[in-house]
Amino acid sequence: MFRFIRNLVLGAAFTAGAAAAHAQALTEIKVSYQPALYWSLPFYVATEKGWWGELGLKATFSTFPAGVPQIAASASKSWDVGGTGSVPAVLGAVRYNLLTIGLTNDESVGNALMASKTAADSVLKNPQSLKGQTIVLTANSTGDYAVQSCLGKWGLKKSDVTIKSMGQAEIISAMSSNNADYGGLWAPNIYTLEEKVGARVICSGKDAGAIVPGALVVRADYAKEQPENVAKFLAIYLRTWRWMNAHRPEAIAMMGKFYEIGGVTISEASMRKEFDTRPTYDLAGQLKIMNRGAGASDVDKWMTQIAEFMKSGGTMPEVPPASRYVTDDYMKMVDRDPKLKAFANNPN
């Protein structure tokens, strides 16, 4: 009898131990992003599809309303990896040693100078009429970058206009109540204003010839401690884009849900526009734009242009060399590992 009980207890303990060990097999990884954005959709989709677990990861998420608090929180190690705008990414590189390990998307079309319904026509005909006007935008953001690139394209200087900085929500409020005629916004806020008050895009980053990338970032410490996890994270992100591009209708449905959770309701046409106008990169694409074979890579150039923009705005004293914070080491890790490579290129 005693032996029976002993065996039972031992067996239970053994099973419990094994279960615990198995649960620990899923490594935790802290991912940060901003909600209801095109480039953060993959985090949602990957969770729905259970792809984190497939690579042995358990992702916990933290969301932020903007890039600045997001990178501030990295200082206390609240998150390990994530996606953010390129402007916050550069700021994070300079302040808190964040590395840019890939691009989320090319959102040059998704960052634009908009005008209210009444003011749009005159500006479209003659951009010089912007002189002396007030533009509301969110400082230190990709929206800011797009607007100033547009001004540059028209030969206007920052001093030719009055720039007022405020959050995107305030900008929407101001423009929808006719208290501001010109604003710098990013998607999906662009579509919200278009659909709800008839505002129009005057000039996007793309129109101004400025490439506005979105960045995948990681804390430098974490990258050193857990490079394999970083590579896995990249592989999951890449796979999700592959899947979404191959299963567009399903992706759009998920986007609708994801955006709704983040408090954004835009039409399906606008959602499709997001997919159509914002290219993403698969593994080969990422490697290509980060390739330093012929000197600075494309990503280096784009990020440096952004850094120069921030320097001219007084946010940073100097332009950091891209080689210091942009690295394709982790993309290369994915490329070298056959299992990860296959995973990342899997369109299903």
Add this chain to the structure above:
Amino acid sequence: MNDHLPPRTFFLLTTVGFCAFFAVWALAAASGLVPQLFLPSPLAVAHTFGELTQRPFVGYTLQQHLASSFGRFGMGFGLAVAVGVPLGLAMGWFRWLDHIVTPLFDALRFVAPIAWVPFAALWFGTGIGGPVLVIFTGAFPPCVINTYRGARYVEQRYIEAARTLGAGSWLVITEVLLPASLPSVVAGLRISAGLGWQSLIGAELIVASSGIGYLMVKGQSNISTAIVMSGMIAIGIVGFAIDILLRALERYFQRR
């Protein structure tokens, strides 16, 4: 104080006051003087409010957002009271403590809680310490100021009378100082609760993924003034409830 109103009349007049508020609002909205965007009618807002309690917006229902906000508020406010009231009393009693703390305090209390948000994000990241810090900086000053001034302005003769009767310091503090400063303390608590609640919203407007402040920002992004106002109403209701509780507390102490 002056005209003693029978409770029924008081209640009636209060109700009239309530109705007047809504009547003015409804008239302003219906008059067509302002577009729907500027001032949705009370009915429209009520409808949106109801919807928000049923259907989740930005991830949670209205009640869930409120609960989330209230939790943060409770922690920050509790901390402010626990530290602030004793400190105010001590400052009123011990001159030297007053001399040390007051200069610091006089400087810091003008700094907006919202200005601490970058530091809160830096130090606490996504943890609850962030919002608690921000609320604390908002709720703390009134607790200390009102308690301190309440203790300071206690009539000298009460203290002296107690002392002549042979009361030791502790007794003087608990039986004379505390009760005499209580009106001021509770007035301070009421203000502190109000400021603490406000600071929370400020913090949530910048670093949060749930809560009533977050709900309002998202409402604003959606050009839904009705959602924004629903948020304001929800905030108003909770604040109102907190205030009622504190007033009951005030009356309890007055009776003693």
Add this chain to the structure above:
Amino acid sequence: MASGFGGDSRNGARSRTAVGVATFSALAALWYWATVATQAISPAFFPNPAEVFSAARQISIDGYADSKLLGHFLHSCKLVLFGFAAAVAIGVPLGMLMGWSRRAEALLNPTFLLLRPIPPLAWIPLAIVWLGLGDAAKVLVIWFAAFVPAVINSYAGVRSIEPYLIEAARTLGVPRGMLVREVLVPGALPLIFTGLRLSLQACWTTLVAGELIGAIAGLGHVLYQAGLDLYPAMIVVGMASVAVAGVLMTWALEWLEAYSMPWRSA
């Protein structure tokens, strides 16, 4: 008396200043030690004295966020004074009325209680929609914040007057106007001034919120921009500037308080 109440003697005031100075010096020393000497606090978390000094230099001489320090300071003071004056002019009489008349309290309290807990920040969306991006919207937000403590403390002030004083005045047949001037106001004044101090504080703290509405100058604007730039040293400079401005205004208020309540030992 070791734990005295009552007047600050000359010695008292001097020793008070001395301790104040000593406290600040001690804190400054602690700050230097923690951030520079021992590096116990890394620069990412809190700036060291040198960084703050260089930020102060930058904003005073080169300018930051579209203006120099003095320009920001004056712009903010202007907004605060408008909001404060408006809040006091409306709030104190209203609070006193509510404290005096139960009828007034019953009618007005609901509206007040409903609007009171709404944070000034929450008014920003409506303020932008109603008043646009100019100074008016900012003053509205600031006014709202300062209004509340003024009303509450004025109300408490009137309520705190000993009923026998009112009765005495009544029995003496004192006319209404004199009753208000000679009994109510002086009686309520201590708490009214507590309220004013809090209103002033509320003005400054709401300034940052107010200047979220498209400011192009002001200390709140500096704080907002420094937050966006993740420039903690400049945030500290902004906070210190706000503190200095607030302290200066409070001194003015305290002078006014002592002047209007000479029977109270300071």
